[in-house]
Amino acid sequence: MQYISALQEFSGKEISNFLEKKDFEFTARSTAELRGWQPGDAKYKETEDTLIKIWDSLQKHAKKDNNGKVFLSDWIATWEDFKKNPTSPLEWQSLYCKYNFQLLDYGGDGVIDADEFTSVQVSFYIEERDAVAAFKKTAKGKPTISWEEFRELWEEYFNSDDPDAPGNAIFVTDSSAPGEQGYNVDIATLNYDEK
Numbered sequence: 001m002q003y004i005s006a007l008q009e010f011s012g013k014e015i016s017n018f019l020e021k022k023d024f025e026f027t028a029r030s031t032a033e034l035r036g037w038q039p040g041d042a043k044y045k046e047t048e049d050t051l052i053k054i055w056d057s058l059q060k061h062a063k064k065d066n067n068g069k070v071f072l073s074d075w076i077a078t079w080e081d082f083k084k085n086p087t088s089p090l091e092w093q094s095l096y097c098k099y100n101f102q103l104l105d106y107g108g109d110g111v112i113d114a115d116e117f118t119s120v121q122v123s124f125y126i127e128e129r130d131a132v133a134a135f136k137k138t139a140k141g142k143p144t145i146s147w148e149e150f151r152e153l154w155e156e157y158f159n160s161d162d163p164d165a166p167g168n169a170i171f172v173t174d175s176s177a178p179g180e181q182g183y184n185v186d187i188a189t190l191n192y193d194e195k
């Protein structure tokens with residue numbers, strides 16, 4: 001279930017069945033920490049603005065008054081819509097794609113290399129060997145991934161059911177974590193967390 005791995009990017013290691021604004025604020029803070037930005041730095045502000053824009057657009061699309069929460073079912077529904085119409089991503093999906101590219105392009109030179117990919121994944125608690133293997137797969141043997149290539153991989157990640165598709169290695173899963181390998185998380189068993 002690729003949508004759940006993407007959602008976990010916002011809610012940390014815990015699987016939660018809803019998202020709220022503070023998850024995006026938390027992601028902005030942890031991204032800044034990862035990149036060594038201080039509050040007040042332009043990059044910090046830019047990242048925070050992007051994440052809040054993603055949240056606002058996502059919440060607007062979910063169209064349900066759920067006390068400031070977007071539930072997993074709505075999150076999945078928006079990706080199912082994307083799957084039906086992959087050439088027309090929603091605004092928040094495009095922003096989210098760009099945010100992920102910028103996160104992985106650690107040095108900011110416009111391409112993602114193996115060291116950048118691996119170090120960012122490791123900072124999200126992924127085993128280094130899994131990250132290295134995932135980069136080889138996503139980059140298709142090349143030394144870097146460009147923005148154009150990343151956009152194609154992104155579309156493939158959300159729209160291809162083929163586990164061997166290169167795009168399906170963008171969000172690396174932790175091979176040592178029970179229940180996550182093969183994306184076999186059962187949505188029905190997800191519980192509310194205590195946030």
Ligand SMILES: [Ca+2]
Pocket residue numbers: 105106107108109110111112113116
């Ligand atoms: Ca780079």
